Amino acid sequence: MGHRHRTPPASPLPQREGVDAVRVRLPADPGGAWETVRDHLVARFGSAVGVERVDAMFREGRFVGLDGPVRATEPYAAGRYLWFHRDFAPEDRVPFEVGVVYRDERILVADKPHFLATTPRGSHITETLPARLRRAWGLPELQPAHRLDRLTAGLVLCVVRAGDRGAYQTLFRDRAVRKEYEAVAPYDPAVALPVTVRSRIEKERGEQAAREVPGEPNSESRVELLERRGGFGRYRLSPATGRTHQLRVHMNSLGLPLLHDPLYPVVREPAPDDHTRPLQLLATVLEFTDPLTGEPFRFTSGSRLLPPAQWPR
Numbered sequence: 001m002g003h004r005h006r007t008p009p010a011s012p013l014p015q016r017e018g019v020d021a022v023r024v025r026l027p028a029d030p031g032g033a034w035e036t037v038r039d040h041l042v043a044r045f046g047s048a049v050g051v052e053r054v055d056a057m058f059r060e061g062r063f064v065g066l067d068g069p070v071r072a073t074e075p076y077a078a079g080r081y082l083w084f085h086r087d088f089a090p091e092d093r094v095p096f097e098v099g100v101v102y103r104d105e106r107i108l109v110a111d112k113p114h115f116l117a118t119t120p121r122g123s124h125i126t127e128t129l130p131a132r133l134r135r136a137w138g139l140p141e142l143q144p145a146h147r148l149d150r151l152t153a154g155l156v157l158c159v160v161r162a163g164d165r166g167a168y169q170t171l172f173r174d175r176a177v178r179k180e181y182e183a184v185a186p187y188d189p190a191v192a193l194p195v196t197v198r199s200r201i202e203k204e205r206g207e208q209a210a211r212e213v214p215g216e217p218n219s220e221s222r223v224e225l226l227e228r229r230g231g232f233g234r235y236r237l238s239p240a241t242g243r244t245h246q247l248r249v250h251m252n253s254l255g256l257p258l259l260h261d262p263l264y265p266v267v268r269e270p271a272p273d274d275h276t277r278p279l280q281l282l283a284t285v286l287e288f289t290d291p292l293t294g295e296p297f298r299f300t301s302g303s304r305l306l307p308p309a310q311w312p313r
Contacts, residue, residue, distance in 0.1 A: 008023060008025070008081060009066060009081055011023060011083050012064055012065075012066060012068075012083060013064055013083050013084075013085065014140075015134065015140050016085050016088075017088065017126045017131060017135065018126065018130065018131030018132065018133075018134035018135040019085075019088075019120065019125055019126060019131050021064075021083040021084060021085050022083065022084055022085070022086055023081060023082075023083050024041075024044075024081070024082045024083070024084075025079065025080070025081050025082075026040060026076065026077060026078050026079060026080045026081075026082070027078060028078045028079075029076060029078055034076040035075065035076060036072060036073055036074060036075060036076055037063070037070055037071075037072065037074045037075075037076055037077075037080075037082070038054070038055075038058060038072035038073070039076065040076055041054055041063065041082075042054050049087075053087075055072065057084065058070070058071070058072040062084050062085065063082050063083075063084050064082065064083050064084065065080065065081065065082055065083075066081065070082060086125070088125055088126055089123065089125075091123065091124065091125065091126055091127040092127070092273075093127060094113060094115045094116045094127055094273075094275075095275055096113030096114065096115070096116070096275075097113065098110055098111065098112060098113065098116070098129065098132050098133060098136070099111030099113075099301075099302055099303070100133075100137075101155070101299050101300075101301070101302065102297075102299055103137075104160075105160060105161075106159070106160055106161065106164055106290075106292060106293075107157060107158065107159060107160060107164075107168070107290075108133065108137070108139070108142065108158045108159075108160055109155060109156070109157055109158070109286065109299045110129060110133060110155070110156045110158055111153075111154065111155060111301050111302055111303055112129050112148060112152075112153055112154060112155075112156050112283075113153055113303070114151060114152070114153045114275075114278035114279060115150060115151065115273050115275060115278065116128065116129055116132070116150065117129065117150045118130075118144050118147050118148045118149075118150070118156060119144060119147065124150070129144060129156060129158075130142055130143060130144060130158070133158065139160055141160065141161055141162040142158050142159070142160055143158065143159055143162065143165055144156050144157070144158050144159075145157045145158065145159050145165060145168040145169050145171070145172060146169070146172045146177075146242070147242075148283055149245065149248075149279075149281075151262075151278070151279040151281070152181075152279060152281045152282070152283060153278065153281070153282050153283070153301075153303050154181070154281075154282045154283025154284060154301045154303060155283045155284070155285070155286045155299055155300075155301050156283075157177075157286060157288075164292065167291040167292055168291060170291065171288050171291060172242065175240065175241070176288060176289070177286060177287065177288040178238075178285070178286075178287040178288070179238070179239055179283065179285065179286060179287075180236060180237070180238050180283075180284050180285035181236070181237040181238075181239070181247055181281060181282060181283050181284060182226070182234060182235065182236060182237070182281075182282045182284050182305055183234070183235045183237055183247065183251065183258050183259075183280055183281045183282070183305070184232060184233070184234055184235075184258065184259045184280035184305050184306055184311060185232065185233065185235060185251055185256040185257060185258050185259055185280070186231055186232055186233070186255075186256050186257070186259075187225070187228045187230075187231055187232055187233035187256075188254075188255055188256060191254050191255065191256060193223060193224060193225045194222060194223060194224040194225070195222070195223050195254070196220060196221070196222045196223075197219075197220070197221050197222075197223060197250040197253065197254065198217040198219065198220045199212045199217055199219055199249075199250070199253065200212060200213050200214065200215040200216060200217050200218050200219070201213075201218060201219045201243040201244070201245075201246060201249055203243075203244045203245070208263055208267055208270075209245070209263045209264065209267050210243070210244050210245040210246075210249050211249070212249060212253060218241065218243060219239075219241045219243040219246045219249075219250070220239070220240040220241050221237055221238065221239045221240070221241075221246060221247055221250045222237070222238040222239075222240070223235055223236075223237055223250070223251070223254065223256075224236040224237075224238075227308065229308040229311055230311065230313055231312070231313070232259070232308075232311040232312060234305070234308070235251075235256075237250075237251070237281075245263070245264075247281060248261055248263065248264050248281065249264065251264075252264035252265050258279060258280050258281055259279075259280040259306070259311070259312070260277045260278060260279050260280055261279055261280075261281075262279075280305050280306060281305075282301060282303055282304070282305050283301060284300060284301045285298070285299070285300055285301075286298075286299045287299070
């Protein structure tokens with residue numbers, strides 16, 4: 001048996017602004033297209049950042065192997081690992097703080113604000129939940145065990161040690177975590193509540209909004225009305241599954257799109273975040289049995305949505 005799945009070596013570069021260095025493994029080159037390390041990195045990254053930037057990163061010693069900075073002229077060697085830190089574009093700071101509702105040696109349960117990304121993606125790299133928590137708490141291995149939409153606020157379970165992450169991710173994969181959300185949305189007396197919504201949700205790559213399509217259901221949400229005032233209500237949403245935008249899609253399908261939702265029922269043109277109009281969706285409860293200790297946990301968010309006095313009239 002070979003060693004195709006052995007663990008890659010640890011990065012020789014420390015994190016920068018709470019963000020890991022990019023790891024590159026040089027692939028097989030049966031056609032001999034790359035004589036030097038530079039040849040491959042130019043082919044791989046030159047179209048995105050420019051050949052001049054790749055050469056500048058070599059001059060600055062930004063590409064690093066296990067034995068130190070890599071020279072542009074070094075011969076190509078398939079299987080070799082390299083690391084580098086990407087150039088961070090300036091990011092506007094999300095003007096809300098991350099709450100922490102629990103912390104032990106294994107897990108940290110964060111109370112994420114609206115607009116803060118759960119994982120690095122696209123233009124959100126340094127202004128993300130793990131980057132902030134790593135910097136603030138000195139926890140370089142911290143990773144979220146699951147995803148929460150950037151526009152949604154509330155509880156996120158994070159794992160402190162990388163080696164424990166799989167055990168906690170399995171809880172979510174096996175639907176062993178009970179989750180509750182609250183939302184503010186229109187009230188319609190014609191919609192009989194409580195109701196359990198089941199449908200098939202799919203999200204195409206490159207599309208902002210998910211959609212319901214015919215077929216075997218892959219999503220399930222229970223919707224309950226907690227209170228109403230005028231034409232709006234506060235709802236408890238309990239998802240049994242975790243499809244992308246599931247609660248937003250299901251509320252929209254009931255004719256009750258969430259207040260300040262930029263995608264449902266109509267996708268609005270991307271615009272800078274309006275921090276005065278956060279999506280009215282909050283992950284309020286996480287309940288599970290710790291897979292490593294057997295201890296039962298139930299966490300509740302300290303955040304709140306708009307009070308009824310501020311709902312539209």
